[in-house]
Amino acid sequence: MDECPFCARITADQFAPLTADSHVVTFAPLNPVVPGHILVVSRTHIINAAADPITAGMAMQKAANLARGLGSCNIITSIGAEATQTATQTVPHLHIHVVPRRMGDGLALPWTTEQVDPTLYEQLAAIEHARWAHWQSYMHSKCAPQPDGGLLIPAELVTHWQRMIDTPYDQLTEQEKASDREQVDRYWGLIQ
Numbered sequence: 001m002d003e004c005p006f007c008a009r010i011t012a013d014q015f016a017p018l019t020a021d022s023h024v025v026t027f028a029p030l031n032p033v034v035p036g037h038i039l040v041v042s043r044t045h046i047i048n049a050a051a052d053p054i055t056a057g058m059a060m061q062k063a064a065n066l067a068r069g070l071g072s073c074n075i076i077t078s079i080g081a082e083a084t085q086t087a088t089q090t091v092p093h094l095h096i097h098v099v100p101r102r103m104g105d106g107l108a109l110p111w112t113t114e115q116v117d118p119t120l121y122e123q124l125a126a127i128e129h130a131r132w133a134h135w136q137s138y139m140h141s142k143c144a145p146q147p148d149g150g151l152l153i154p155a156e157l158v159t160h161w162q163r164m165i166d167t168p169y170d171q172l173t174e175q176e177k178a179s180d181r182e183q184v185d186r187y188w189g190l191i192q
């Protein structure tokens with residue numbers, strides 16, 4: 001696991017020896033969000049808390065012990081190191097953040113909803129539904145009804161749509177791009 005930065009640190013003994021045990025180690029992250037920010041990290045390469053709840057529990061026990069005497073703090077772990085970074089897990093190796101908190105430290109909770117306008121979110125979802133329904137009705141109109149109630153997609157459309165599926169947007173013709181731009185226009189007024 002040379003490519004894992006946490007495994008590399010553990011292999012190189014770059015952790016706090018006094019708080020390490022046979023299951024977890026602790027060290028400061030490369031970019032602490034506040035002074036005193038500590039990571040509790042499993043000794044073995046476990047991708048996240050859900051992959052090994054027992055080790056996750058031992059890591060949490062360590063984090064809770066470290067939190068004693070800190071006063072206000074966040075103890076946080078995230079699951080999901082996929083490309084979309086939905087849960088903001090940046091290193092796919094089980095770790096728990098212990099983050100001391102102070103008034104005016106400027107940190108928001110990671111699950112703050114301040115930037116999300118729920119009305120806008122629902123308006124966008126409604127547009128998405130309308131787009132889907134529009135596409136479905138177009139597709140249905142191009143298909144041949146079958147005796148069993150099914151719809152048959154004509155071969156030439158299968159070929160055409162497959163080519164569209166396989167073509168990245170920047171390689172489409174201007175005419176083909178026009179129909180995608182038309183869809184963007186549905187959102188454009190809302191997000192401007």
Ligand SMILES: [Zn+2]
Pocket residue numbers: 001004005006007008044045046092093
């Ligand atoms: Zn690792």
